[in-house]
Amino acid sequence: MATIQHHNDTIVVMVPFPAQGHLNQLHHLARLIAAYNLPIHVITTTVHSRQAKTRIPISNDNIVFHDYPTPHFPSPPPDPTSTIKFPTQLIPSFKSSMHLRQPFNDLLSTLSVTAKRVVVIHDYLMGPVVQDVVNYDNTETFSFTCCSAFASLWYLYDATGRPKLDNELELLLKEVPSNDDCMSLDGAQFVASTYVSQEKFSSGTIYDASRAIERKFIDVLEQEGHEDDKRLWALGPFNPTEVTNKSRDERDELFDWLDKQEPNSVLYVSFGTTTSISNEQIQEIAFGLEKSEQKFIWVLRDADKGDIFEGEARNIELPKGFKDRVGERGLVVVDWVSQLEILGHPSTGGFMSHCGWNSCMESMTMGVPVVAWPMHSDQPRNAMLLTKVLNVGIYVRDWPQRNELVSSRVVEEVVRRLMVEEEGVEIRQRAEELSCKVRQSMVDGGVTRLELDSFVAHITR
Secondary structure (H helix, E strand, C coil), rough: CCCCCCCCCEEEEEECCHHHHHHHHHHHHHHHHCCCCCCCEEEHHHHHHHHHHHHCCCCCCCEEEEEEECCCCCCCCCCCCCCCCHHHHHHHHHHHHHHHHHHHHHHHHHHHCCCEEEEEEEHHHHHHHHHHHHCCCEEEEEEEEEHHHHHHHHHHHHHHHHHHHHHCHHHHHCCCCCCCCCCHHHHHHHHHHHCCCCCCHHHHHHHHCHHHHHHHHHHHHHHHCCCCEEEEECHHHHCCCCCCCCCCCCCCHHHHHHHCCCCCCCEEEEECCCCCCCCHHHHHHEEEEEEEEEEEEEEECCCCCCCCCCCCCCCCCCCCCCHHHHHHHHEEECCCCHHHHHCCCCCEEEEEEECCCCHHHHHHHHHCEEEEECCCHHHHHHHHHHHHHHHCEEEEECCHHHHCCHHHHHHHHHHHHHCCCHHHHHHHHHHHHHHHHHHHHHCCCCCCHHHHHHHHHCCCC
């Protein structure tokens, strides 16, 4: 890691949004920037700070966490039967995080007197919390966008009709999934309510995107939205590219089992922290996995509540006798797992995923092809990037079929296509080639490392 002299001249303040997929990215970015010996302060609500530390343990002397209690908010369970899969149950917790405006101000007024420059990196949904940065002369602010450059480009196009598309993009536009049902009405209203014109205070935008993966789309965004010396920084992947087994002092059952399997023989099934699946669909997935006769690890957790430490977890029932029939061939896990370590394990050969951007980045980093099953938000567009643009995945269910029950027969067929058939071998090879490119981008002299060096040089200039 290139080291830059310790500047107490520059202090970095990070303001993540409280959903797990957002928290995860800024925590990992904190780790990357702290490696340059810069002091970093992360500000969150008390409950989300605890959530982040439980799930993404980061110990680094350069990172200080500040958490503040916010007014109590309701934490209802997710609704597995809802046709729109957006995690409406989390909105009260999202709203509560807007109470960080005053604590953020207090922290900034303390830090801005001790440093030559304070650099604020905030999730774009936290605009209302950081809007007072304009009152501090020595503060520079960067907004962080947590989705792919590909999804961002089409959001920009939806909103403005720009940029003018070249032939390649024109062809892609015909296949870009609609935004219909990607968000619930109250979800869309919440996002709209967080819009604070960042033109006033933002010096640029940071993406968890990599030029090794999305160069074309990053270039277009850069030309389009970043005149007036506003820069775009593609610093991804934020997640580690090498898996260390440090987090398992006691070798647990799951990894003991994985160690015994053949290379690329296990399908990992997980739909992230915000998806709640109906009982009926769970039965179909179970029968499909059983009939595919492939090895699998299935993380069967319900979606997060606003406060993950409160209330009872849903009891999810599998088909009668399922575990006995599957026997040693599959594991069903109901706890939080280290997804990156599972994806990085040589035995893992496929990933059935909702295509949240963290999961996409982790699968591409680790060279694991995806069986795409998008659920909400940016996931339909991420799924298209993986399956139709990069060719490192196949669909189990495309967005136009989102309201249909996916039958066990479809699950079985798609699993076999990826894990057994020649098509799967070719997709896996492309996934491994992409993984090599991504990892090379992160070593000294690699495209992402150079961009990270340049970003740190820019904020410590």
